[in-house]
Amino acid sequence: MSTPPRTRSTVAAILLALALTTGACSGDDEGKSEPTTPEASASETTAPPVPTTVTIEKVSGRLPKEERTHLKKVAGDVVDAWFEAAYLGGDYPRKNFHDAFPGFTRGARSEARHDFALMSNAGIGSRIDGVVATRKRVKVDALAANRRAAGATARFVLVFKTTGQARRKLEVRGRLLLTRTASGWRIFGYDVTKGDAR
Amino acid sequence: MSALSKRFPRLLRLVTLGVVLSVAAVVVPDSAVRSTEVELVKVHHADGVDVSPDVVWVLAVGSDARPGQDMTRSRGDALQLIGMNTRTGAATSIGIPRDSWVDIPGHGHEKINAALYFGGPKLMGQAVGNLVGIQPDYVFVSRFKFFIAMVKEIGGIEVRNPVAFSDTYLMPHGFKSGRIHLGGYEAMAFSRIRHNLIRGDFDRSANQARVLRGIQAKVRSRADRPGFMERGVLTVMQHLHTDLPPTELFRLAQAMAQVDPGKVTSCVVQGSIGSVGGASVVLPFTSMARRLGDDARKDATLKHC
Numbered sequence: 441m442s443t444p445p446r447t448r449s450t451v452a453a454i455l456l457a458l459a460l461t462t463g464a465c466s467g468d469d470e471g472k473s474e475p476t477t478p479e480a481s482a483s484e485t486t487a488p489p490v491p492t493t494v495t496i497e498k499v500s501g502r503l504p505k506e507e508r509t510h511l512k513k514v515a516g517d518v519v520d521a522w523f524e525a526a527y528l529g530g531d532y533p534r535k536n537f538h539d540a541f542p543g544f545t546r547g548a549r550s551e552a553r554h555d556f557a558l559m560s561n562a563g564i565g566s567r568i569d570g571v572v573a574t575r576k577r578v579k580v581d582a583l584a585a586n587r588r589a590a591g592a593t594a595r596f597v598l599v600f601k602t603t604g605q606a607r608r609k610l611e612v613r614g615r616l617l618l619t620r621t622a623s624g625w626r627i628f629g630y631d632v633t634k635g636d637a638r
Numbered sequence: 639m640s641a642l643s644k645r646f647p648r649l650l651r652l653v654t655l656g657v658v659l660s661v662a663a664v665v666v667p668d669s670a671v672r673s674t675e676v677e678l679v680k681v682h683h684a685d686g687v688d689v690s691p692d693v694v695w696v697l698a699v700g701s702d703a704r705p706g707q708d709m710t711r712s713r714g715d716a717l718q719l720i721g722m723n724t725r726t727g728a729a730t731s732i733g734i735p736r737d738s739w740v741d742i743p744g745h746g747h748e749k750i751n752a753a754l755y756f757g758g759p760k761l762m763g764q765a766v767g768n769l770v771g772i773q774p775d776y777v778f779v780s781r782f783k784f785f786i787a788m789v790k791e792i793g794g795i796e797v798r799n800p801v802a803f804s805d806t807y808l809m810p811h812g813f814k815s816g817r818i819h820l821g822g823y824e825a826m827a828f829s830r831i832r833h834n835l836i837r838g839d840f841d842r843s844a845n846q847a848r849v850l851r852g853i854q855a856k857v858r859s860r861a862d863r864p865g866f867m868e869r870g871v872l873t874v875m876q877h878l879h880t881d882l883p884p885t886e887l888f889r890l891a892q893a894m895a896q897v898d899p900g901k902v903t904s905c906v907v908q909g910s911i912g913s914v915g916g917a918s919v920v921l922p923f924t925s926m927a928r929r930l931g932d933d934a935r936k937d938a939t940l941k942h943c
Contacts, residue, residue, distance in 0.1 A: 498865025500872040551725075583868040583888050585875060591888030593867060615862070617892045619885045629892050 492520045492576040497595075501584030508582075511589045514625045515580045518543040519594050519616060522627070526560035527600060527612065528573050534565040544627045551630075558634045561602075569604035592618045592625075599637045611637035692725040693938050694893070697763045697774040698850070699754060700829065701781045709781040710758045714751040716829055716846045719766055719774060721938035727898035728939045731850060732770055732930050733843030733906035739919040740769055749919060754779075769907070769922060771931035776882075776890070782826055788853075788873075790822030792860065795852030797828065801841075805831040825849050839920055840906050847904040854899050861895050905930055905943035 494516035496508050503511070526540040540560040541549045557563030561571070576598055583591040594616040601609045614632035618625050700716030703709035717734040736751040742765050745756050753765035759777035767773035780788075789795060796819055804812025808827040820828055829849050835841035860866055871891050875884060882890070907930065909922035934940050 498868065500865055500868035579864070581865040581868050583871050583884065585872075585884035590884035591868065591871070591892075593865075593892075595864065617889075619889050621885075628889055629896065631896070 490573045490576055492516060492523070492578060494519075494578045494580065496582065497579045498581040499584060500582070502587055503582060503584035503589060504587055507584070507587065507589060511580065511582055511592065515592055515594050515618060516578055518618060518625050518627060519578050519596055520576070522616070523573070523576060523598055527598065528571050530565075532565065532569050532571060533567065533604070534561070537562040537565060541627075543625070545621070548626075548628050548630065555632075559630070559632060564602065564606040564608075567604060567606040568602040570602065572601045572603075573598065574601060574609075575599035588620075590620060594618060609637045611635060692723060693936060694722050694724065694776070694890070695772050695774045696720045696722065696776045696778055697759075697766055699759065699762055699777060699779045700785060700846070701754065701779055702751075703781050705783070710779055711755055713749075714754040714762055717751065717762075717766060717843075718846055718850060719770055719772065720850075721772070721934050722894060722897055723938035724893050724896065726901065726937065726939075727896055728901035728903075728937060729897040730902065730934045730938045730940050731847045731904040732927075732934065732940075733847055733904065734766055734769065734927075735839035735843055735907065735909065735920040735922065737839055737918065737920045738769065738907070738909060738922040739912065739914060740765060740922065743768070747914075749917075769924065769927045771928045772935055785829075786822035786826050788822070789820070789825040792853070792856045794819055794821045795825055795849065795856045796820075797848045797852040799828075799845075799848070801836065803831060803834045805834060820849070820852065825852070838911075840908060843906040844904075847906070851899065851902060851904075854897065854902065857895075858899060867891060867895060901939070903934075903940040905940050 494512050496512050499508070521542045522540075522544070525542050526537070530536075537556065537560045540556075540562070541552050544552060552559040561568070577596060579595045581593045581595070582589045596613060596616065598612045599609065601607075612632060612634045614630065616627050616632075617629035618627055696719075698716070698718045698720055699714045701709035701712045702715035703712035713736070715736060717736055719732040719734065720729060721732075722729045734750060736749065738750040739747060740750045742748050742750070742753045742756060743761065745752070748756075750765050750769065754762040757764075759779055763774045763777040796817060798817050799813050799815050802812060802815045804810060805827065808831055809824070813824075813828060829846045830842070831845075832838045832842040835845075857870075868888075871884070871888050874887060874891075907922050907927045909920040912919050912921045930940060930943070
């Protein structure tokens with residue numbers, strides 16, 4: 441479902457205040473299997489890719505250190521995989537976004553496909569020839585039960601520049617809802633906005 | 639039995655009223671106009687959550703258990719059957735007067751709120767389900783103390799009160815009409831008082847729906863605070879009777895958090911007042927109850943009462 445845009449909230453301000461230093465990197469994978477590998481940059485310079493910074497923030501319940509470390513990794517991996525599949529990776533100009541939602545549950549994937557233009561670069565993919573991430577930030581709030589993480593909210597900010605016909609700087613932010621399933625951590629819900637970055 | 643009940647081995651899961659009305663907030667980046675080209679930017683927003691089936695039904699029960707009493711074996715003081723459409727964000731509540739005289743499976747005709755005492759949440763859900771024609775997927779049971787604490791925790795709520803009323807014992811200073819703020823205790827009193835209400839049990843049930851809306855609005859305004867939902871679910875696990883696995887509880891709570899307050903509808907099952915064995919009872923209009931159920935079953939939306 442979609443709702444009209446609303447004003448920036450407190451959490452948005454916090455996220456912005458903690459935004460990472462921007463940098464330039466490749467956005468054109470040219471079919472490489474490692475999407476984070478630097479390639480020819482849209483800005484015509486080679487720079488290291490912007491890492492995804494993941495931190496564990498609010499934890500409700502007792503969660504041992506090793507579990508926090510594990511959650512940080514798996515949640516970061518799930519979110520990062522979506523960043524790559526939906527926005528940063530692929531061979532631009534790109535028309536196929538069928539696999540844009542790895543790590544989503546079947547139902548969440550179905551929901552996201554109703555919001556294809558927002559939840560991926562499907563709306564502009566054919567009019568750009570490169571994508572460069574400038575900020576990737578993920579903050580994870582966790583629910584712990586029996587000293588294990590049972591659910592988590594990943595609050596994220598992704599900022600990237602596109603080159604080509606649709607040359608823009610875009611910001612995607614919001615929350616991804618995750619739970620532990622039999623096949624690992626999965627995104628079962630989302631609350632995401634997308635618009636021009638300042 | 640609904641698809642969700644079939645999916646999981648246990649028929650009904652008991653969690654809390656507190657998370658029923660959690661509603662997600664939205665983070666929207668500012669728009670910008672670039673100097674090189676004039677462009678009116680529309681910021682898009684999307685949300686979604688994967689909970690099957692699309693429409694989930696929850697019976698929220700406010701138990702009248704006193705301290706030391708088992709709240710799942712007391713009487714249901716507040717009964718609201720809540721439907722939630724996770725695809726559209728719509729939700730609806732069908733209020734059941736607690737004194738409704740109905741057939742309780744295995745116990746003959748009794749006031750419907752006695753079902754909780756006779757058979758716990760499962761029978762309570764069955765009794766309401768038989769009246770409305772929708773068997774709830776979940777039954778949530780809460781008690782006064784937790785309800786008060788929960789409303790207090792979120793900073794109180796705002797409700798629109800159509801008629802001023804009071805109660806000598808619970809709220810001697812009463813409630814003004816119009817938009818009013820309710821703290822924890824006031825919200826409980828607002829939900830319980832009936833003697834000074836023109837239409838007694840029916841108006842009380844409508845007030846309960848107003849309180850639920852108020853909680854929903856307040857939770858919505860805070861849902862994007864870091865850790866808010868996780869804390870809420872943890873509180874449920876710590877204080878309430880539940881056999882729901884934490885992962886499922888978290889998932890359900892997040893699904894409920896995506897309900898759009900603008901798409902919430904509510905009605906109260908009406909009836910006539912009768913007397914059985916010297917006790918005042920409500921003789922519910924069963925045809926109306928079924929009509930409301932039929933109306934909202936598939937999309938959690940009531941077109942009219």
